[in-house]
Amino acid sequence: MSEQVLEAVRDLVPAIAARAGEAEEARRVPESTIKELAGTGFFRLLQPKAFGGHEAHPATFYTAVREISAACGSTGWVASVVGVHPWQLGLFPVRAQEEVWGADPNTRISSSYAPTGKITPVDGGFRVSGRWSFSSGCDHADWVFLGGLVPGPDGTPVDMRTFLLPRADYRIDDVWHTIGLRGTGSNDIVVEDVFVPEHRTLSFADTSVCACPGHEVNKAPLYRLPFAAVFSTTISMPIAGIAQGALDAYLKATRERIRVSYGGQKVAEDPHAQVRIATAAGEIDAAWTLMERNIRELMAAAEAGEEFSLKLRLRTRRDQVMATARAIRAVDLLFENAGGHALKEGHPVQRGWRDAHAGRVHAVNDPERALTLYGMGALGLEVTDTMI
Template sequence: MPDDVLTKVRELLPSIAERAHVVDDSRRVPDQTVQDLAAAGVFRMLQPARHGGLECDPLRFYEVVREISGACGSTGWVTSILGVHSWHLGLFDPQAQDDVWGQDDSTLLSSSYAPVGELVPVDGGFRLSGSWRFSSGCEHATWALLGALVVGAEGRPVDFMTVLVPRSDYRIQDVWDVVGMRGTASNEITVDNAFVPHHRTVRNYDLAQLRAPGHAVNPGPLFRLPFAAIFTTAVAAPVIGTVAGCYEQYLGAMRDRVRLSLGGGRFAEDQFAQVAVARAASEIDAAILQTDRNIRELYELAVAGQPLPTRLRLRLRRDQVRGTERAVEAIDLLFKTSGGNSLGRGNPVERAWRDAHAGSVHVANDPERALAMYGRGAFGLPVEDNLI
């Protein structure tokens, strides 16, 4: 049950926090951490019940992700990404789900959704080639979900698909050495002319229209939700959780600190510090409350079997990117008011500041595109985009 998962995860948080510096330095989440999270049931939260999953309310999953991210941003990010793929696979043809989970329902998947691959139609499916960057947690997965364009007879793209590829058909190149979210090991995946059968593909347009082959065997409300809502929230939740966790650590560290300059005195008694804390707390609360509200409303409609209005789907995207922006604004305030103490390498505030900024540049967290879509909808203009 989801409550049991949260309880077990909270027991793991001290060890996850203790390993945070190792994750940052080694550029990957330890296998032991992933095994612990798997044993706690985190990766089953959004997995179809027919394949051993909990198929729970997505709000519970995002709550777990935020708590993990508060202890270690990279671990929270990898958890969220690997966990949301269990949901995405549930939208694929039943045979594809059986291919992955038929022998082992604990199998994990990574992804890289950018349409940089090339699909050439052949008998029974396609031939796939390409190189994809930013596949978070790929070393912990044995299948990958990859974005690709179908190439027509004239060499022009005619469709955009996500395809499912086994580990035996791709190689991983260790290229991830970055400023923030260092431990996500978001390395590069390369495929050379691998065969992909039809049942391991889905059209992105169909998913945006809430049509999926997996609905035949996964009829529950969880799988009636839009891909854009579930996935983009999964890349916002770790950023928000990272900052929320840092805020609590910040209060504990700064409460009794005495300034050695600017007249001295306790930091907590400085009115400007108090205002900064209030602003940061408000931004974090707003980010959580709005993102949770939208997911809750979508899920309640799905449970009731009601249509999911475009207005709500656009509002979710608006608040998801604003939630990420708010988290970044909050961590900037905390970083700035920490003074020189926040500059030390590995300092929790410094690491959270790097992680939040790194997570915010994911394309799904790009505010301009999502806000423009919302504005078009608000003015009554048509909005055609797969990410709503």
């Protein structure tokens, strides 16, 4: 069934590409695109079967994300982020899953994980207030995941949790005016002193050790995967797809492009352009191949009931940040050689260049932290970071 979903998504790619400009102008993915993606079953790929999902192999999900992103970076970004949330909800207590999907298994969730709000423990749950930024696709969701630090008696944080809130408990502040990923509608979420019951929260400590309340009902290996691996790949995969889209657009334009200042030389015959193409294509392939390899190895370990080795966890994070770096290098090589026409509004190469760089600034793409962790592990030093 998941392969049928993938084929249906591929059939939508031309229409998604045709609406890329519309997404940028509206600063959100067109409603028609979201409805069509939902109709393919894409948003249910990682959803538990108990609630009408497919429990697909994550590599299938990421393949779809890559192809959507090649057509429109903003659409691919929203598809990836919103599409992975059913997997995370599958880790929550079953009562929370029933509240979201009980009436409508197609209900979608957006997110903002940076713990910028105020969390106050109370009987039965928490009081939540504050502003959270960068909630991609929030206009297309009826619930939201928000990150928050839980204070102890002395005010010092003792836990970090994800809080699940329904649309009635927050408002969306339209602030998304950017130079890249403009169509993602990554607006602010504002919450004013709302009660969130305990069962609609999930501790990052549980996700770090892959032991979550949702495992009681969702026993498939998919839900045993490390949160850090799934989440970070979800952020980097659209960037790799965006780079592929830029390469495809560059090749299409370059086959017919003429350099007047070089005596009418066909750019396609320029060996320097050919080297850029080869280098960019190699970087993109490496980005995808290494991320896919790690996800497949993690899934194989989960299916075998094995513990995830520290080496594999660290390598997954290493390859994820390097995948983003490779994609950025690829789009830079292409944009530098795309000519003046690529500067025009609506040109897919310059859009890809802007979108890829916009995705790069996400905190999970910071290379120094992930690479330092890998180096520490390789040297036999203790690694305690929760994002591995």
